Amino acid sequence: MARPRQFDEKNAVTSATELFWRRGYHATSVRDLGDELKLTPSSLYRTFTDKHTLFLRALDHYRATESAQARQRLDAADRPVREVLREWMLWLVTCPADGMSGRGCFVVNTATELGTADEKVRQRTEAAFEVTRQALRSVLAKGRDRGELSTDLDIDDAVELLFTTVLGLRVRERVGHDIEPLTTAIDLAIRVLGPAPTEPA
Amino acid sequence: MARPRQFDEKNAVTSATELFWRRGYHATSVRDLGDELKLTPSSLYRTFTDKHTLFLRALDHYRATESAQARQRLDAADRPVREVLREWMLWLVTCPADGMSGRGCFVVNTATELGTADEKVRQRTEAAFEVTRQALRSVLAKGRDRGELSTDLDIDDAVELLFTTVLGLRVRERVGHDIEPLTTAIDLAIRVLGPAPTEPA
DNA sequence: CAACTTGTGGAGCGATCGCTCCCATACTAG
DNA sequence: CTAGTATGGGAGCGATCGCTCCACAAGTTG
Numbered sequence: 001m002a003r004p005r006q007f008d009e010k011n012a013v014t015s016a017t018e019l020f021w022r023r024g025y026h027a028t029s030v031r032d033l034g035d036e037l038k039l040t041p042s043s044l045y046r047t048f049t050d051k052h053t054l055f056l057r058a059l060d061h062y063r064a065t066e067s068a069q070a071r072q073r074l075d076a077a078d079r080p081v082r083e084v085l086r087e088w089m090l091w092l093v094t095c096p097a098d099g100m101s102g103r104g105c106f107v108v109n110t111a112t113e114l115g116t117a118d119e120k121v122r123q124r125t126e127a128a129f130e131v132t133r134q135a136l137r138s139v140l141a142k143g144r145d146r147g148e149l150s151t152d153l154d155i156d157d158a159v160e161l162l163f164t165t166v167l168g169l170r171v172r173e174r175v176g177h178d179i180e181p182l183t184t185a186i187d188l189a190i191r192v193l194g195p196a197p198t199e200p201a
Numbered sequence: 202m203a204r205p206r207q208f209d210e211k212n213a214v215t216s217a218t219e220l221f222w223r224r225g226y227h228a229t230s231v232r233d234l235g236d237e238l239k240l241t242p243s244s245l246y247r248t249f250t251d252k253h254t255l256f257l258r259a260l261d262h263y264r265a266t267e268s269a270q271a272r273q274r275l276d277a278a279d280r281p282v283r284e285v286l287r288e289w290m291l292w293l294v295t296c297p298a299d300g301m302s303g304r305g306c307f308v309v310n311t312a313t314e315l316g317t318a319d320e321k322v323r324q325r326t327e328a329a330f331e332v333t334r335q336a337l338r339s340v341l342a343k344g345r346d347r348g349e350l351s352t353d354l355d356i357d358d359a360v361e362l363l364f365t366t367v368l369g370l371r372v373r374e375r376v377g378h379d380i381e382p383l384t385t386a387i388d389l390a391i392r393v394l395g396p397a398p399t400e401p402a
Numbered sequence: 403c404a405a406c407t408t409g410t411g412g413a414g415c416g417a418t419c420g421c422t423c424c425c426a427t428a429c430t431a432g
Numbered sequence: 433c434t435a436g437t438a439t440g441g442g443a444g445c446g447a448t449c450g451c452t453c454c455a456c457a458a459g460t461t462g
Contacts, residue, residue, distance in 0.1 A: 168369035203408035
């Protein structure tokens with residue numbers, strides 16, 4: 001009923017996500033958003049309530065697209081754990097750079113900018129982090145079940161290091177560090193998984 | 202000559218640093234700074250030129266105090282490398298929490314908030330990062346010279362992982378992660394240094 | 403002391419902030 | 433068609449932004 005929208009809400013959220021991602025929450029003004037999304041203030045506020053709510057929508061959108069894609073890439077691969085992990089981590093610090101380098105991870109940027117002050121934001125960033133840890137956990141478990149990892153390896157411990165490394169990598173991508181040293185860090189991080197057990201068959 | 206200042210410039214910079222550290226650049230207003238430093242706008246601008254210049258002063262102050270202290274703690278210790286590294290990394294995610302947890306690292310927060318957009322800021326954050334890498338390098342070199350590390354270990358490679366891990370740890374401290382998982386990550390990161398070479402004497 | 407120099411306090415500048423309101427517009431329902 | 437409803441466009445709200453200006457205060461110098 002009544003007049004239909006002249007804009008696509010999903011496209012708008014996508015644009016908002018890119019803007020917040022690049023500039024952060026405080027440095028992005030409602031007018032910037034209006035220009036980018038091609039929305040007048042009235043439409044923007046009618047649709048998204050306010051800036052903060054739109055930001056939460058952007059965070060959710062990021063998790064549903066970028067984060068979900070990352071999770072998929074990690075889960076789906078049916079190849080040796082070490083290779084999967086290596087390529088996944090390389091992708092994390094490369095793919096965001098489809099001509100779009102230096103953006104880092106929206107979740108990490110948000111988490112450091114807003115800290116723990118904003119509870120709704122905190123819940124979302126923490127949930128995103130937990131998803132990543134869980135994905136790492138299941139990949140390592142798969143590797144162990146396949147006999148690629150020593151049973152001596154404590155998976156939860158390894159997850160903590162890999163996860164922490166990923167956060168560091170995201171920061172380094174954000175500040176424009178070259179891929180080579182990042183690759184070095186990745187290769188070394190994977191080495192903590194220890195050598196592949198020799199087949200006892 | 203003429204009327205002397207009623208405030209201490211160093212104290213003012215210290216207060217400004219704490220404010221910028223907690224809230225970030227964009228979320229800290231000049232009025233916030235004025236209230237905290239007990240400076241009227243006129244004194245603030247006469248002394249520090251403008252907000253951006255004061256922010257650079259704050260960054261420099263942080264590097265000269267917090268960062269320098271971190272570097273010292275790493276260099277000074279005359280004990281086994283692994284112990285030194287472990288305690289240093291633990292201190293990094295604990296000490297900032299003298300009742301002041303969740304602040305993370307001012308340099309990391311700044312680097313992710315402002316990215317590479319602000320050249321003067323970028324130079325400073327990058328220089329701070331390089332200092333940390335260099336400190337790690339010299340500690341590892343010392344350990345190798347003492348025979349605590351295998352000569353097979355590529356020190357530059359290890360520096361990349363440890364440095365990346367430190368960035369990740371700083372992010373996790375900022376978002377309020379518990380000390381236990383961080384300790385786990387630290388212990389595992391140190392394990393990439395490999396076992397101590399058995400004395401060939 | 404007077405003359406000069408520098409710091410302090412505060413009013414207030416223009417610009418921008420997040421946001422609201424109103425009205426013409428453009429659609430659906432009857 | 434008319435009546436009803438939600439949108440698009442945009443002026444503009446009060447608040448705050450970074451910052452400036454100026455009269456006055458508090459010192460030093462001769």
